[in-house]
Amino acid sequence: MxxxxxxxxxxxxxxxxxxxxxxxxxxxxxxxxxxxxxxxxxxxxxxxxxxxxxxxxxxxxxxxxxxxxxxxxxxxxxxxxxxxxxxxxxxxxxxxxxxxxxxKGAPLTLDQFAGCETLLVLNDISNHDNVGAAFRNAAAFGAGGVLLDEKSCDPLYRKSIRVSAGSALWLPFHHGGTGETHIRFLQAAGFDVWAMTPAAGAQAVASVPVSGKTAILLGAEGPGLPQSLIDQCRPVRIPMATGFDSVNVATAGAIALSRLFASR
Amino acid sequence: MxxxxxxxxxxxxxxxxxxxxxxxxxxxxxxxxxxxxxxxxxxxxxxxxxxxxxxxxxxxxxxxxxxxxxxxxxxxxxxxxxxxxxxxxxxxxxxxxxxxxxxKGAPLTLDQFAGCETLLVLNDISNHDNVGAAFRNAAAFGAGGVLLDEKSCDPLYRKSIRVSAGSALWLPFHHGGTGETHIRFLQAAGFDVWAMTPAAGAQAVASVPVSGKTAILLGAEGPGLPQSLIDQCRPVRIPMATGFDSVNVATAGAIALSRLFASR
Missing domain, CATH: 3.30.1330.30 (Ribosomal protein L30/S12)
Incomplete structure (x- = not known):
């Protein structure tokens, strides 16, 4: 010392x-x-x-x-x-x-995540608390890593690290590209991509069959994921009370991740 | 106007x-x-x-x-x-x-919650963000109300209201008493009380049978619920990855509430 x-x-x-x-x-x-x-x-x-x-x-x-x-x-x-x-x-x-x-050293490439069983994928999450909380949940439920598109904020910002309970320092992540490039990579690598959405036509999270590699895709609070991304994935919803169908985006990720973790 | x-x-x-x-x-x-x-x-x-x-x-x-x-x-x-x-x-x-x-008007009494199907019960939650987030989750998953012990903080603090997405203004709550008095009331009223704990001996949340009225009891982040309270309830755990078994307290509540909501 x-x-x-x-x-x-x-x-x-x-x-x-x-x-x-x-x-x-x-x-x-x-x-x-x-x-x-x-x-x-x-x-x-x-x-x-x-x-x-x-x-x-x-x-x-x-x-x-x-x-x-x-x-x-x-x-x-x-x-x-x-x-x-x-x-x-x-x-x-x-x-x-x-x-x-x-x-930060050299950034990880997308290819380095191809072998993970579970990934969390963040799209346009520009709030440092939400990014930190999403990392904490990914770590708690054993995800192999996190992908963040270029519009999402830096997980190594001081507050994100703190809210992540330090997991942003060790859980591998890739920060860059777009939702499109992430989905293309994930599907080519054999992932089932769950696009989390409140849409009524989406499958309820508890009833989605879990087999093989799975990625959970989350969009911005408020607008949610763009329809163009949802259309390329498996739309998955969390059933909620009528008239107040809103949980925090990191919380939505936690519910999907915990369901996945419990099924494995 | x-x-x-x-x-x-x-x-x-x-x-x-x-x-x-x-x-x-x-x-x-x-x-x-x-x-x-x-x-x-x-x-x-x-x-x-x-x-x-x-x-x-x-x-x-x-x-x-x-x-x-x-x-x-x-x-x-x-x-x-x-x-x-x-x-x-x-x-x-x-x-x-x-x-x-x-x-605030006249506070609600415990008895006014006896007929609810689902309640969220907060013990020693002194962080305004966590109380607000807990209300938001209770509202999203259709809980009939929230009980807060006297050591928990005020859900009508400005920041709690904002984080609750306004639900603290309409979701009924009772603020006062102790975890002991809450558990005594809940059990007398016929509630199954789930004490959320990371303890290995607790039941996994997905496998708890759901029937009738249920209350979800959450303790402070860090120390968690006192063992004396857990011992009086049904201990329930959220399975997590080895070496990082920690989610935010409101997030733990959301996972239990969503499981309950989906089962009804």
């Missing part, structure tokens, strides 16, 4: 941690991303598929984080600063006093 | 809208609560079980809200102010420009 005291908010080694919120909004072109909090750092250290570049913690956190820090890969520097320096660098109060910077 | 122009942030008629966030935190002893946004106002006007005391909107909102405002009960004043006045009263920017004040 390589503890490096830092006293100056302008220290160039802390550059990845400067103005975190603003750079979350504009996006980072350098392939880096930031994680926060002890639980997430522990997953990053022990189970993540990403390279940890550095850790940045408040002075008072050195002692309680001993266990986690000892799990870090050799050579990852741990910068330690007084809390006010940390807040000044980040641009807002880092109450948890724990940040880390990792690198 | 009774439009009343207001120019002065100190106007005493706007007293219920002063410093909304601070009063959300400390709670309101007068039985009033605040709702925000057009969609929620529409539900408050058309479907709510609560008395609307007044509405407070920005000047630019009068035109687009015509339809909703015409649904309000006779005699409910609609205060209209320039946006800066509205922001000054509330203490933060009210981007949506739509607030309303309603009164």
């Amino acid at each position: 390589d503890l490096i005291p830092v006293k100056d908010a302008d220290d160039p080694r802390l550059a990845p941690y400067v103005s975190i919120r603003e750079r979350d909004l504009t996006g980072r072109a350098d392939g880096r991303f930031i994680v926060e909090g002890k639980v997430t750092l522990a997953i990053l250290a022990e189970r993540s598929r990403f390279k940890v570049e550095s850790v940045f913690i408040g002075e008072s956190r050195v002692e309680p984080l001993q266990g986690v820090l000892s799990q870090l890969p050799k050579g990852a520097p741990v910068y330690v600063a007084p809390q006010p320096v940390m807040d000044a660098v980040a641009g807002f109060p880092i109450h948890r006093g724990v940040l880390a910077c990792a690198h | 009774d439009l009343i122009p207001v120019k002065d942030a100190d106007d005493p008629r706007l007293a219920p809208y002063v410093s909304i966030r601070e009063r959300d935190l400390t709670g309101r002893a007068d039985g009033r609560f605040i709702v925000e946004g057009k969609v929620t106002l529409a539900i408050l006007a058309e479907r709510s079980r609560f008395k609307v005391e007044s509405v407070f909107i920005g000047e630019s909102r009068v035109e687009p809200l015509q339809g909703v405002l015409s649904q309000l009960p006779k005699g409910a004043p609609v205060y209209v102010a320039p946006q800066p006045v509205m922001d000054a009263v509330a203490g933060f920017p009210i981007h949506r420009g739509v607030l309303a004040c309603a009164h």
